[in-house]
Amino acid sequence: MERLSAERVPIVWRTATVRGIVDETTHARTLLLDAPGWPGHVAGQHVDVRLTADDGYQAERSYSIASAPEADMLALTVERIDDGEVSPYLTGELLVGDPLELRGPIGRPFTWRVIDGGPLLLVAGGSGLVPLMAMLRHRAAEASDVEAHLLVSSRGWGDVLYRDELARLAPAPGLDITYTLTRQRPEGWTGFARRVDTEMLVAVAPPIAAAPRIFVCGPTPFVEHVADALVALGYPPQTIHAERFGPTG
Amino acid sequence: MSPISRGFHGHRREVDPARVPPGQYVVDDFPVLSAGPTPRTPLDAWSFAIGGMADSGAAWSWEEFNALPQETFTVDIHCVTKWSKLGTTWTGVSVDTLLEHVDSAAEFVTAWSDGDYTTNLALEDITEGQAWVVHTFEGEPLAPEHGGPARLLVPHLYFWKSAKWVRGLTLTLDDEPGFWEAAGYHNHGDPFKEQRYWSD
Numbered sequence: 001m002e003r004l005s006a007e008r009v010p011i012v013w014r015t016a017t018v019r020g021i022v023d024e025t026t027h028a029r030t031l032l033l034d035a036p037g038w039p040g041h042v043a044g045q046h047v048d049v050r051l052t053a054d055d056g057y058q059a060e061r062s063y064s065i066a067s068a069p070e071a072d073m074l075a076l077t078v079e080r081i082d083d084g085e086v087s088p089y090l091t092g093e094l095l096v097g098d099p100l101e102l103r104g105p106i107g108r109p110f111t112w113r114v115i116d117g118g119p120l121l122l123v124a125g126g127s128g129l130v131p132l133m134a135m136l137r138h139r140a141a142e143a144s145d146v147e148a149h150l151l152v153s154s155r156g157w158g159d160v161l162y163r164d165e166l167a168r169l170a171p172a173p174g175l176d177i178t179y180t181l182t183r184q185r186p187e188g189w190t191g192f193a194r195r196v197d198t199e200m201l202v203a204v205a206p207p208i209a210a211a212p213r214i215f216v217c218g219p220t221p222f223v224e225h226v227a228d229a230l231v232a233l234g235y236p237p238q239t240i241h242a243e244r245f246g247p248t249g
Numbered sequence: 250m251s252p253i254s255r256g257f258h259g260h261r262r263e264v265d266p267a268r269v270p271p272g273q274y275v276v277d278d279f280p281v282l283s284a285g286p287t288p289r290t291p292l293d294a295w296s297f298a299i300g301g302m303a304d305s306g307a308a309w310s311w312e313e314f315n316a317l318p319q320e321t322f323t324v325d326i327h328c329v330t331k332w333s334k335l336g337t338t339w340t341g342v343s344v345d346t347l348l349e350h351v352d353s354a355a356e357f358v359t360a361w362s363d364g365d366y367t368t369n370l371a372l373e374d375i376t377e378g379q380a381w382v383v384h385t386f387e388g389e390p391l392a393p394e395h396g397g398p399a400r401l402l403v404p405h406l407y408f409w410k411s412a413k414w415v416r417g418l419t420l421t422l423d424d425e426p427g428f429w430e431a432a433g434y435h436n437h438g439d440p441f442k443e444q445r446y447w448s449d
Contacts, residue, residue, distance in 0.1 A: 010448035099252040227286035
């Protein structure tokens with residue numbers, strides 16, 4: 001009943017205040033927000049953000065929540081799309097102390113709670129890591145040892161979001177993090193160096209018999225490719241949760 | 250009253266407000282949104298069925314479906330994730346044509362799809378030339394990631410109502426929330442009233 005009532009909090013616009021800004025990579029930034037009245041969220045969910053020009057013109061976009069439900073502040077990580085309308089503002093103009101209108105949380109069934117159990121297979125393409133990071137932060141905040149396998153595909157090492165935090169989380173029991181770098185590798189890189197393929201998924205994923213909960217997030221072609229490969233390997237389609245995005249921001 | 254976003258000007262593409270609903274922006278590409286893997290049902294295993302609260306149902310194989318009267322039309326589509334795509338051209342069978350084959354007192358339908366997706370619609374929203382089951386987009390077979398081989402198309406409602414990979418309509422006496430409707434999205438989904446979420 002608690003869960004049902006939590007979902008029935010009206011999804012209304014709230015004015016949050018930017019309390020911190022973290023540069024994650026050269027093209028992605030995390031906004032730390034104080035959102036009065038925020039009803040709480042489940043890892044994996046997103047918010048709608050609305051910008052208003054001084055003449056009343058408005059633009060709305062959706063962004064994944066990066067923070068764990070347990071965190072003090074709501075965190076959104078935004079990747080800059082150069083010709084976008086909203087993301088250049090959020091990653092360039094917005095300053096600490098500015099108001100930011102948002103509403104949410106939105107989104108199911110792309111959610112995970114510790115009580116849902118595991119094992120988890122999380123597959124991220126680029127900034128598709130954001131909602132999956134919320135799941136890993138939630139797992140850490142709850143000191144959970146649910147088996148979790150994260151596969152991150154990025155163009156280069158410098159494009160990997162949350163690298164330092166993931167390095168700190170990595171020794172945790174049950175957590176296994178794998179990177180593949182598709183375009184540029186640091187000298188001496190010994191990890192995967194190609195697009196995610198069947199062989200890589202076999203190396204990273206729990207066996208089908210373990211019935212993993214699977215979350216795949218990234219650009220549309222990435223998610224199509226990964227989800228198709230998982231289905232071909234025999235993972236039941238209903239266990240594969242997908243979130244696709246295109247460069248429309 | 251929304252706070253002013255200091256220094257925000259926006260791109261302000263010239264749009265016709267009669268065609269682009271509030272909170273939407275126009276795209277030229279065709280984004281893909283769905284909650285799971287893309288199902289791939291072979292055409293020889295495909296059928297379209299109307300069942301539920303009807304005296305007798307109706308069903309068509311792919312071949313029979315394609316032999317029904319076809320319509321080609323151009324409409325604007327609006328996704329709840331904010332993008333709108335204007336002037337899209339589709340070919341398919343009008344829901345009116347499909348419903349001619351059944352006799353029912355139902356007022357609602359649940360559209361169901363491969364991949365376990367469902368969405369609920371009032372019959373008054375999908376009859377009288379307002380909805381189609383389409384298989385062709387811009388003169389080409391509809392791609393699987395966009396709902397091929399066939400999807401429902403209800404352009405006057407948010408695009409999640411236009412169920413991808415649709416395989417049938419179940420007639421119901423009561424309105425029964427579908428997949429997104431049960432997950433917090435609006436039951437009706439009129440983009441011009443910005444009915445995105447249940448509390449809108």
